[in-house]
Amino acid sequence: HGGKNFSSSLSVILYQEYSDVAINREIQRQQGAEPGPDEERGDSVSSCNLSPSSSFRSSRGSAFSLWQDIPDVRSSGQLDNFSNEERKLQEAKFELVTSEASYIRSLSIAVDHFMMSPELCECLGTQERQWLFSKLPDVKEVSERFLQDLEHRLEGDILRFDVCDIVLDHCPALRRVYLPYVTNQAYQEQTYQRLLQENPRFPGILARLEEDPICQRLPLTSFLILPFQRITRLKMLVENILKRTTPGSRDEDTATKALNELKKIIKECNSSVQSMKRMEELIHLNKKIHFEGKIFPLISQSRWLVKHGELLEVDTQNLSISGSKFKLTTRPVYLHLFNDCLLLSRRKDTWKFMVFVHAKIEDLKVKDLSQKLQGISGFIFYLQLCERQQLKHQILLKSPTE
Template structure:
């Protein structure tokens, strides 16, 4: 065991930047109420941007020193080569201050043991160390959110109790749970700086993380609505908020970037554990522990997403129920098991009344609005008067764009049946290729897991990577986070991609401008290989449980 000759704030690596303990970086000044924020204070928002950009480079095969070329131990000046380090740890911030590395800690450098570590073992320890340092950076940003914004007396005075609750939710509880989590991580480092593990600590803290993250993330919709309403309806709020955001402690970051931190952190924490899992020895006890931690974090994220989704779905059904009317009957639209899959306006092609004017074929069209649910589809006029509906399993659709000469646009034929009997048929026209493809895919979705799970390590499937976060605007779209890797299943001529995310098998559409093709074949194969390994160990553990 190697004892640390310095306190847990890691002040001995101060030339790089303060890492641990908010008490050294985020004390509130008694005069101004803001925190000391020196030039080396790294907030989580900056760490996250830089770390994810580095991960994007690694996954595209653009990092310094590829696996195929081998890794160097040291540069000519005796300093560690960047290619040695964990891809998400070896970087400098945009402000020029270096993020600390595990192998830069004095006790590690002077232990005489570093040369006994293989390159993969170094990468593993760097990945573990990044989880700890990023948690410290996260708490630093949370402290600003709570102490500087939430506890601001001026801001409190201009907000009602309910607005304040909706705006900040359980942020103090999130901070308290995270601080206890970091304390255990720091204690583990103190015990053995050379051979420490973190995944068992992550696993032990998952119940507490779930307890605070689930209600906070679920409240996010109300949080956003409250923030926008306060900006427009509370005359004091914008000016007070602007003054708080101008404080140097915020480093020119808005309140919204602090409020969204918990959702970003739980997602990032899963990615950090995933990076550790990729580097653990196959079949080892460490792999089992990392897999369990990874699975638990996935469950928390899935539960958070489902909670948000369920709330939005029910609100949407209640809203639609007030607008949609059925001819001559009452239809129970609101149901816990029903949700909206896709909706929008198309053009109905009327081939019965088409005519020839001069040398041109005139085919009249009229607007029709479709609502597609997971179990039903409704077709109605713009007044939302339903004239036909059918169960989702009794739909038939055929792409016939190439078969109708003289009709411009993208056409598909939709049949609505009742049992074996044809109930209604309609020719529908979309103005774009993606519009047509998205409706056909929504009506007849395939299982996305089949495309990914049937791929072997040697299959070279088309991959794209998210380079800019995207928030889904419609039900059939996929929300993307930077560094997400997706199998590009369909790319339309008007710039939309239907993709399947490798990490969770979620499928949806997104604009092509938000992703970048992974052109390196070796990078694509490595990404697929890592994904298959994680799926295998996860399924094995689930089978044992």
């Protein structure tokens, strides 16, 4: 059957290269220059090189093959019974399968060549290795099961196969591995940079591994970011299938459900990454911000930094008029505005702050005095900080912009 040897026939095609080709084709699609079935086939297509459908050639000159060029499809005598749109639909489904095989090929290099390298294992600590490669083996395992089901479907009916029901069935497993992998991105990047700078053996070992022909001149970082690229690409592939599916059909319903589930996974991944970054920022700030007297627990899952910066506190005791202008005595005050509270502090040194007052957002009152004090450049406003409806602190602030 035409679907039996996708993984082996894609052995020379890495997903990074497929992504470049797919992006170029997407640009052409958006510009309305999508090729027709005759153009798509290209000048010469090797029937044994089953790989992502594309009208472009790879950087090494080999043409990416199409569903319609599979020997079983060509010899079936059924191809002429397919309309132009039906052919494009099958090509879109075929691309999802072959690009998954290409993706797994690249994941295998990341795991087998880099992660399992005895020299690299010996060079890295257990925690460093965990942070650098994260749950990549789990991603690979889930993707392999996904591809196995896709290939089995192709073997069953190479002419009229569907893939969106399989995508839908595998979404829970994809979510289970992609969410933690994507969330770990910040640790992954930090670990990689730290190892380059602080581990004297790491750069040399990494360079030797990257020089191996199996990597096709691609760096480790291009393999580590594959899951981020794939989950987004999978959504786009299903969107392309849905666009060509018969309206009102059961297939359209399945494709819509699969697309919605993929969108949910991507949304969760983005949200998780944002939460992780916010928490990292709070942990970082917690080391720099100190409180006078009362302890304030800064780190919270529901808190994030909205804005921060330095303003000038106007000394109301020494407010004087010189000619037609106000003469101001000021000193700097630093504000950290969070989604639920505001901290006012003085700099102890460049990166340390001593908080002298803080209040919840709902306990703040602001009064703009810029119109009343027109002789002063910038913006002047009164800020009152309350607690249980009682005034706790008030301060006159000047800012250069509104």
